[in-house]
Amino acid sequence: MDSRLNDSVLRRRLLRGAGAALGASIVLPRWAHAQAAPGGPAVPPSTITQPPRDFSARGAPTTYFTDPDVLTVDPAFDGLRQPNAPIQRLWTGALWSEGPAWNSVGRFLVWSDIPNNRQLRWSEDDGHVSVFRAPSNNSNGNSFDYQGRQLSCEHLTRRVVRYELDGSATVLASSFNGKRLNSPNDIVPHPDGSYWFTDPPYGAQLYEGTVDAAGGPANKAGRLNPKLGQPPEIGSYRRELPTAVYRLDKSGTLTQVAGEDLVPDPNGLCFSPDFKKLYVVSTGQGPGDTIAGGKGDMHVFDVGTDNKLHNGKLFSNFMIDGVKCGPDGVRADVDGNLWCSSNAGRSVGYSGVTVWTPQGRLIGRIRLPEVCGNVCFGGPKRNRLFMAASQSLYAVYTATQGAAPA
Structure with missing residues (x-):
């Protein structure tokens, strides 16, 4: 047995022993109580064990039949999780x-590293990660349309672009009613x-990206210089x-x-599989906002034959066990279940x-050691969930x- 596992087991035994000796005088945090039933079997390594699970290639393999950090909340999730499939950190x-x-x-998978102003590519054949596009104009959301063309939302230039099959780029949208867009965030094809x-x-x-020009809502005092380090047109x-x-x-x-x-x-945002519903995440107040901002929830709308949204309602407030699991990105599976990234801050x-039925019932969770920003399905069979989480890329x-298409 790996010496690290021996040390981990020993520490847990000491912790249990200390708790038994001191009784109610010790108040353990919630995650410690959740590790195992008293007298039960050894606990699989997970995001909430101490020391935390090592997701890297150096970490101990997950030898359990189901990954300890893929959690069934409702039996409906058992048919969606893949037994004997570990969560893997592909790159950090x-x-x-x-x-x-x-x-x-x-x-291959492409994703954005926004502050580093680049897009990265993970190749399935050998797991190699390379810089795909730099600079990327601080791109955020990406997608591929039904013709296989890449779509990107750019923060810096405040526009949406499409990369054509011949390698050229087309600006799809940069303004509305003669006014510049704010900073396009996520995009889906129909x-x-x-x-x-x-x-x-x-x-x-x-x-x-960059702040507003002097006097703009995100730079009212004008002390910040939006031109520093940028091309002349920015x-x-x-x-x-x-x-x-x-x-x-x-x-x-x-x-x-x-x-x-x-x-x-x-x-x-994402569509339901039949494109009759649109799900839209609403997040917190942003730079220059004069409104209170979103509440970290998600709304669902019916998409009419006129391409207008109707009957909007709250899908979920994403409060789980008293913890706000704020969504950011979302994708649907073929049965209409919603797989949403979760930002729970410091709630380990x-x-x-988080995974939800189309009716808004929580059925499963995937625990990561980092805040997750967005997800997509991929792989040759489109049965692998890729998770862009803070500094890393995960998959299961x-x-x-x-x-x-993702």
Whole structure:
């Protein structure tokens, strides 16, 4: 047995022994109580064990039939989790990972490292990670449309672009009604050739883009210089629009489908498998906001034949066991279940992924040692869930498939 495992078992035994000796005078944190029933078998290594599980290639293998950090909350999840499939950390070294998207033809994953102003690529054949595009204009959300073209939301330039099959780039949207977009965040394709994307203000900060020009809502005092370190054309933008969700049809016409009165600070979004519903995440107040901001929840709308949203309602407030598991990115599987990234802050064991039925019932969780920003399904069979989490990229095989191109 690995000496580290021996040490871990010994520490747990000492902890249990100390707790028994001191009785109620010791108050253990919630995660410690959750590790195992008294007198039960040894606890699998997980995100909440002490010392924490090592997800790297140097860490001990997961020898248990089901990964201890893939949790069934409702029996409905048992048919979606893949037995004997471990969570793997594929790579680490980013500053803030976002926007994972799977390329089916090239069999690689592309994702954004926003503060480092680059896109990264993980190749399935050998697990190699390389810089895919730099600079990326602080890109955030990525996707591939039904023709295999990459779509990217750029914070720095406050626009949406498409990379054509010949290698050229097309600016799809940069303004609405003559006013510059805020900072497009996430984008999804529709079979009718349209693209739907969100436009919150999170890119109007030095770390993930650039602030407004002097006097703008995100730089009112004008002390910050938005031109420093940027190409000459950058630095003149200032926030002009409220946050919103947009639809860009294949003719190039841009339409607002939801304003901040319906979904303040819209972030991640996805369609149901039949494209009759649109799910939109609403996150907290952003730079230059004059509104209270979102509440870290998700809303669902019916998509009418007129491509307008109807019957909006709250899908979930993402309170789990009294912990706010704030969503960011979301993807649907073929049965319409929603796989949502989770940001639980310092609540150890609640960051990662939460899984919900189309009716809004929590059925499963995936625990990661880092806050998760976004997810997508990929792999040749589209049955592998990729998780862009803070500084790292994780993956786990599932027993289902993603509903649409990622």
